[in-house]
Amino acid sequence: MERLGLVGLANAGKSTLYNALTGSNTLVATHPFATTESVVGEAIVPDERLDQLAELHESKKLVYAHIQVADIAGLVSGSSTGAGLGNRFLGQIREVDGIVYVLRAFADEQIVGDSDPLSNLETLELELTLADLGSIEGTLDRRRRAARADKSLTAEIEALELARDVLAEGTPIYRSHLGADVLAVLHNSFLLTNKRVLAVINTDEVNPHGDPGLEAKVASYLGADSVVLSASLKLESELARLNPDERGEMLEALDIERPALDRIAEAAYRALDRRTFFTTGDKESHAWTFRAGSNAVVCAGVIHSDLARGFIRAEVIFWKDLLEVGSWSKAKAAGKLRLEGKDYLVADGDVLEIRFNV
Numbered sequence: 481m482e483r484l485g486l487v488g489l490a491n492a493g494k495s496t497l498y499n500a501l502t503g504s505n506t507l508v509a510t511h512p513f514a515t516t517e518s519v520v521g522e523a524i525v526p527d528e529r530l531d532q533l534a535e536l537h538e539s540k541k542l543v544y545a546h547i548q549v550a551d552i553a554g555l556v557s558g559s560s561t562g563a564g565l566g567n568r569f570l571g572q573i574r575e576v577d578g579i580v581y582v583l584r585a586f587a588d589e590q591i592v593g594d595s596d597p598l599s600n601l602e603t604l605e606l607e608l609t610l611a612d613l614g615s616i617e618g619t620l621d622r623r624r625r626a627a628r629a630d631k632s633l634t635a636e637i638e639a640l641e642l643a644r645d646v647l648a649e650g651t652p653i654y655r656s657h658l659g660a661d662v663l664a665v666l667h668n669s670f671l672l673t674n675k676r677v678l679a680v681i682n683t684d685e686v687n688p689h690g691d692p693g694l695e696a697k698v699a700s701y702l703g704a705d706s707v708v709l710s711a712s713l714k715l716e717s718e719l720a721r722l723n724p725d726e727r728g729e730m731l732e733a734l735d736i737e738r739p740a741l742d743r744i745a746e747a748a749y750r751a752l753d754r755r756t757f758f759t760t761g762d763k764e765s766h767a768w769t770f771r772a773g774s775n776a777v778v779c780a781g782v783i784h785s786d787l788a789r790g791f792i793r794a795e796v797i798f799w800k801d802l803l804e805v806g807s808w809s810k811a812k813a814a815g816k817l818r819l820e821g822k823d824y825l826v827a828d829g830d831v832l833e834i835r836f837n838v
């Protein structure tokens with residue numbers, strides 16, 4: 481399962497977000513470095529399409545997609561050289577597939593820390609970039625030594641040098657414009673900045689909608705297709721604890737259309753290139769996760785390896801079309817189910833039934 485790491489300065493609100501996303505109860509405290517060991521939990525990726533499909537078929541069970549979330553110890557300026565909790569948590573960041581920068585914008589004199597999201601972001605990026613620079617220089621040394629006996633390493637060394645130059649300028653790999661061939665080489669280097677990033681600006685409770693101008697600044701800093709969201713994570717964590725009725729009332733009173741948590745989970749899922757197909761019926765409606773660009777056999781294998789092994793064909797209808805027709809059996813009777821073969825590229829939102837024989 482894909483894992484998202486929450487990265488931020490001490491007291492930025494990472495554990496608050498972690499608890500809200502995963503329904504956990506990890507320590508949230510006003511003192512910095514409350515989190516010393518990273519913890520990993522699972523967050524539901526809410527999906528209204530699944531809700532509607534389940535309603536249509538009166539499914540007894542609903543299974544949402546999930547992503548893993550890791551709460552990581554706070555960074556400080558100098559972390560890459562061992563300050564604060566130092567290098568320990570850098571290893572924890574290495575293990576995640578994508579990073580959520582938690583940027584503090586809320587002000588509270590009782591809680592130490594800087595409330596300027598852009599300067600938060602600069603500090604965080606610099607630490608990750610310096611850590612990458614150190615590790616890539618180590619790799620380069622080793623590869624150069626190995627290359628004396630093995631000329632086939634020349635191309636790899638050139639790619640590493642390009643990445644080193646980018647990092648030395650203070651630019652993280654994710655906004656470096658390095659070519660795909662270089663990125664492919666870097667894949668083996670387990671860098672911290674060679675990952676997808678998202679940013680969450682953690683606002684004051686009185687201002688849950690945030691500041692669009694600030695959001696735009698953070699987005700332009702992070703680069704063209706970056707995702708930046710604003711939320712008061714304290715408020716969100718309180719909302720997450722309410723029952724659905726109370727939550728609905730509260731959201732309405734605060735004029736919040738969708739909880740930020742839902743938007744964060746969904747944006748992270750998409751940023752990690754995850755997509756969803758569904759299976760649905762009276763027993764169960766199920767959201768299955770696949771990597772964007774997968775074909776029907778690969779998706780069949782997500783459900784069960786037997787379905788991939790014995791794949792014959794897939795019956796497919798887009799979720800919206802299924803809702804319009806009224807049910808799977810009506811869609812079948814009306815000839816609205818498409819028959820697709822192994823190579824069919826499954827679309828986000830497709831409803832599938834796999835025909836197979838083992």
Ligand SMILES: Nc1ncnc2c1ncn2[C@@H]1O[C@H](COP(=O)(O)OP(=O)(O)OP(=O)(O)O)[C@@H](O)[C@H]1O
Pocket residue numbers: 488489490491492493494495496497507508509510511512513514515516553554555586588591682683684685711712713714715
């Ligand atoms: N939007 C907010 N408004 C006001 N207070 C907040 C907000 N978000 C978090 N806090 C408070 O800030 C403090 C620090 O939060 P939290 O423990 O989640 O930070 P953290 O990033 O996990 O810190 P650490 O790096 O020390 O583990 C807590 O007291 C929390 O209640």
Ligand SMILES: [Mg+2]
Pocket residue numbers: 494495496507508514515551552
């Ligand atoms: Mg914490």
